[in-house]
Amino acid sequence: MAELLQYFMIFLILLMIFFAIYAIKTKNLLVSVIASGFISLVASIVYLYLQAPDVAMTEAAIGAGITTLIFVIAVRKTKEKEK
Amino acid sequence: MVFFLSSIVLMLIGLYAALTKRNLIKIIIGLSIMDTGINLFIISLGFVKNATAPIISLKELFKSNSLLVDVSKVVDPLPQALVLTAIVIGVAVTAMALSIVIRMYSVKKSIETDDYKELKW
Amino acid sequence: MKKIISIILLAILGMFFFNIVSAINFGSNIKKGSVSEHYIEKGINENRGSNLVTSIVVNYRGFDTLGEVTVLFLAATGLSFLLFSCKCRREFDKVISSLVLRTATSTLYPLILLFGAYIFIHGHLTPGGGFQGGAVIASGVMLLFMSFRNFNINHRELSTIESLAGISFVALGLAGLIVSNSFLANKLLPLGNWNALFSAGVIPLIYIAVGFKVGSELSGLISDMISSTKED
Numbered sequence: 001m002a003e004l005l006q007y008f009m010i011f012l013i014l015l016m017i018f019f020a021i022y023a024i025k026t027k028n029l030l031v032s033v034i035a036s037g038f039i040s041l042v043a044s045i046v047y048l049y050l051q052a053p054d055v056a057m058t059e060a061a062i063g064a065g066i067t068t069l070i071f072v073i074a075v076r077k078t079k080e081k082e083k
Numbered sequence: 084m085v086f087f088l089s090s091i092v093l094m095l096i097g098l099y100a101a102l103t104k105r106n107l108i109k110i111i112i113g114l115s116i117m118d119t120g121i122n123l124f125i126i127s128l129g130f131v132k133n134a135t136a137p138i139i140s141l142k143e144l145f146k147s148n149s150l151l152v153d154v155s156k157v158v159d160p161l162p163q164a165l166v167l168t169a170i171v172i173g174v175a176v177t178a179m180a181l182s183i184v185i186r187m188y189s190v191k192k193s194i195e196t197d198d199y200k201e202l203k204w
Numbered sequence: 205m206k207k208i209i210s211i212i213l214l215a216i217l218g219m220f221f222f223n224i225v226s227a228i229n230f231g232s233n234i235k236k237g238s239v240s241e242h243y244i245e246k247g248i249n250e251n252r253g254s255n256l257v258t259s260i261v262v263n264y265r266g267f268d269t270l271g272e273v274t275v276l277f278l279a280a281t282g283l284s285f286l287l288f289s290c291k292c293r294r295e296f297d298k299v300i301s302s303l304v305l306r307t308a309t310s311t312l313y314p315l316i317l318l319f320g321a322y323i324f325i326h327g328h329l330t331p332g333g334g335f336q337g338g339a340v341i342a343s344g345v346m347l348l349f350m351s352f353r354n355f356n357i358n359h360r361e362l363s364t365i366e367s368l369a370g371i372s373f374v375a376l377g378l379a380g381l382i383v384s385n386s387f388l389a390n391k392l393l394p395l396g397n398w399n400a401l402f403s404a405g406v407i408p409l410i411y412i413a414v415g416f417k418v419g420s421e422l423s424g425l426i427s428d429m430i431s432s433t434k435e436d
Contacts, residue, residue, distance in 0.1 A: 024100040053331035061339035074181040132231035137256040164260040175279035182283040
């Protein structure tokens, strides 16, 4: 059971790195912002595996909540595509 | 060990985006990814094998017949307190940077760094 | 050309990091005689709160929390100073939101506020605290902005709540200075029993003040960003 959990963590970490590369390569700014919010969400799950529930709650509420919201407001007020 | 390597890779990806991209919002997204990588590194420094979260609510975590807690059964709580502060300060800096970008757009209607050349000669 | 130079520099930096990291033992035990050992062993006896991270953030390293609250206040003030805030119709007012969103918001908003208040009141017993509860309250206010067309925030009331919460944080610290011999000392209220709600001295009161301050600050920040710059 502990082996299965470790393989799942390695899968989540590879997912985080793939989405980080995708976030800076795409030209649509809205997609890039949503990918960065997804990275924060997966990091919150990894914090829970490392036995840190306080930090996981803070990262989920502030990183995946407030930061994504203000990024979306800023993209809405400026251009949505990169030249 | 795999947690250390992944946090180094995230930091380098964020730094690459801050160095070579021309769109202002992409630069700020790169800084936010770098923040996530650094916080992951600090938390994985405090991990102890076969230990549990630092919330003392069971009687088994105390040493036998005393009021002291057994040190080898609880994860290190000091890096978690530091990261709690770092996450909140990261969101404050991101909000400030985005307000500057919105103001720049309302003056010149462009958010590429190629169009702001008044200081060059 | 710029990309190749930056990739080479990042590769050199990555090799430096890898050399440092390969000497660290992942998952080793806590060293004897370090600060963490004192916090874990004697933290319950001195503070009587179950959450060790809360007792470190508020009591042992309480001055750093005061600095963090100051940084958040400076960022929110600077943001509202840079952006125009006009009373014109917002650009999001052209479309009425759907019936599902309006009904769900009317039902869920009081529950979200209650959940956020539960998180920062029980900060010394369960994982949580002031910053998490404040962020949950701010996302509840954002839900109201998305659902109703003519929803506006009274900035005067928000800044009154925020200032009162900040003043009470500093006042609790000064009261500790008067009663005992150091700022933010924990000798004002009785310590109480382990795992009870009214325990751990001043720690719940400080976290309630921080929860109110962070919640109202983030709500004002979101309101400033949504209704900024004159639209033509």
